[in-house]
Amino acid sequence: MFVSHRASPPFSGDDSTCRKRLPVLTFIFYILTIKYDVLSMITAAQLRAARALAGLDQRALAEASGLSVPTIQRMEASEGVIRGNVDSLMKLIAALDAAGVELINEGAISDKGGRGVRLKAR
Numbered sequence: 001m002f003v004s005h006r007a008s009p010p011f012s013g014d015d016s017t018c019r020k021r022l023p024v025l026t027f028i029f030y031i032l033t034i035k036y037d038v039l040s041m042i043t044a045a046q047l048r049a050a051r052a053l054a055g056l057d058q059r060a061l062a063e064a065s066g067l068s069v070p071t072i073q074r075m076e077a078s079e080g081v082i083r084g085n086v087d088s089l090m091k092l093i094a095a096l097d098a099a100g101v102e103l104i105n106e107g108a109i110s111d112k113g114g115r116g117v118r119l120k121a122r
Contacts, residue, residue, distance in 0.1 A: 042093065042103055043115060044078045050117040051076075054099035065095035 042050075051061050058076070062069045067088055075082045075092070082089065093103065104116040 041081075041105060042089070043081050044076050046103060046115055046117055047082060047092070047096075048076050050096050050099075050101045050103065053117055053119060054096065054101050056099060061092075061095060064099065065091045067091060 058072045062072045100120050102120045106115050
């Protein structure tokens with residue numbers, strides 16, 4: 001007797017099984033996409049500019065984001081895109097968003113292109 005050791009594809013089975021799995025797979029893809037976007041989202045220069053634009057010092061940003069002051073200092077001292085824990089980056093970006101700062105990513109629609117920050121329209 002021949003036994004296959006291959007895993008079944010994600011959409012094998014009847015139609016109802018496929019319909020049950022599709023929302024879960026879509027959600028997982030969405031979360032992975034968000035995490036990738038966050039990891040490539042903000043540079044140290046953008047962070048310093050965003051903090052200045054919002055009128056926050058490092059301590060105030062640390063409190064608003066739930067991060068420590070040394071973490072904010074480390075992020076601002078890095079070169080290029082900030083590397084760090086995804087949760088920390090998401091907290092940081094959420095705090096800047098709540099302060100009214102919008103991050104402009106590379107390739108976003110703007111007059112001259114490039115990365116930057118701006119205040120949100122109220």
